Amino acid sequence: MKVGFIGFGEVASTLTIELLINGAEVFTCVEGRSDFSRNLAQEKNVNTVPTNEALAQKVDIILSAVTPAAAIDAAASIGTNFKGTYVDINNVSPEVVKSALQHIKQGKVVDAAIIGSVNRKKVQILASGKDAPEFAQLNDFGLNIKIIGTEIGQASGIKMLRSSYTKGVSALLWETFYAAYKMGVDEELFDVIGNTEGSEFKKSAISRMISTAFHASRRQEEMKEVQLALSLFEDPVLAKSTERKFHQIAQKLKRLDKKPDTYREAFLLWEKL
Template sequence: MAPLATVGILSVGEMGVGIAKLLIAHNYRVVTNIAGRSKDTQARAQRNSIETLPSDISLVETADYIFSIVPPRDALATAKRITTAFNTRSKPTPLYYLDLNAISPRSAREIASLFQTFAPAIKFIDGGIIGGAPSPKTSTEPQTTVSSPPANTTHEWERPSIPVSGPSRVSDSPLSGAHLASTLNLNHISSEIGKASGLKCCFASLSKGFTALCIQSITTASNMGVLEILLHEAEERMPGMVKAARRGVPGMPPKAYRWVREMEEIAITHADEGGFEGGGEEGEGVFGQIAKVYRSVAEDTILGEEKTERRKRGRTLEDVALVMGEGLMAKKRKTSG
């Protein structure tokens, strides 16, 4: 069966791969350009049946949709890559560009302006991803007949929510747009650029802000030798919080470097849209400080060396606390010495 449409994904990290697998399971062709990227990235694309193209020009010529899912610090540069490639070669069919990065409304509007100025034919869509990477659901119900529905149907996948905004709608695209929007769980919330990215930042304020608070609390408690008691008290009074911490904190180390700029983008969002102090400059406001927590994880401890496919340390709440304590105390000794 011919693919419904071709989707280019930049880049193929944990979330990009999850979305690629979901789309491939629903008869989409998924392509990427990872020229010059690491062997790990090359292997990840091959292992997950993502077709690699030699250049951004090839990507633009081939894809009907391009999803930008990169570290927040790379969002603008990735958009510039695509506008440059788009203007190098002609493209007879529409091209939709979905910026799904964790950026502020201010940054989303800047990227939208870039497209409007240099590649107005590209339909720009502001978006954000709320939740984990797509994955097939584990079925507990055995299939009893050969006529049972195929496993890879939309309702049998765990999917994040993807709010999108802007004047263009994926569902209006003649290139299987309505099917693609349904498959991805897209929710068009506004015709205004910035609404979707702002919503994402507000959600991440709660989820990743909570994780950062947990990192500080458990690290300090571990250094003091009272972590076990802290967790016992929290289990007694706030069991849901401990459950969330045990799920979220160990999953954080491979992503900490990405979350530094994301916290700064969140600070910009709260300053611009909420009126709070702290505009994203390093260390300003609550989320400027939280950015420092994630920078410490990424740069001051061996947790910053963790890769999603090869986890060694920080796989439990207790080990995150131990490694963080060791790294920060070593930094303190080095600074004071």
């Protein structure tokens, strides 16, 4: 099986590990990509091609793993002659997925969503669309794909709804515990909330706050997609507030080149920048 990635960041490089171990060939285009992506592809011993159209000529399955803003352009870059399976695995709304997949004129198309951190062992990937079984063949090459429906938009819809909840919680944790930190009662608050939320609350909350400091800009972009998805049904009031919170954090912490070691370090950086 020959698998191609458009975009070679954290998602692509992590999934590549399992694919290569289990016998797949992996390709990507690094032309015009960042030095980070180029170095990562080289580090993972991935085959490189000069253009995305060249990628389409080499592989059986293409996974689009780019930023939300680039999802439609990524599909358009493939050209009209690709006859394999194109999988949109980006953090985008069902509407954006449908718009992107319209560019794949002859190939098969799949809507997919990674549920949780891609760094988790055998992270689950949801897939929908009538061609989802084509993508699910990659279960034989180390991935963990679950088909949840036959319609494009179902997998990305679940992703957006999950993000509405999880990212809303992350923004709330940041705001709540920053106030507790300034009051000098953050440790006590972990204990009090942990009494109702369970023994894993503190560990989970700290992980969320550290991750928020490092990924605020990306999460702000993702929350725009969440709003787009929710706005079909109601005014996404809380999603709008969550996006504003991530924007506020990103404005101060956008220069971070690594995750803070502790949530208190994140708060100190927040105060200084």
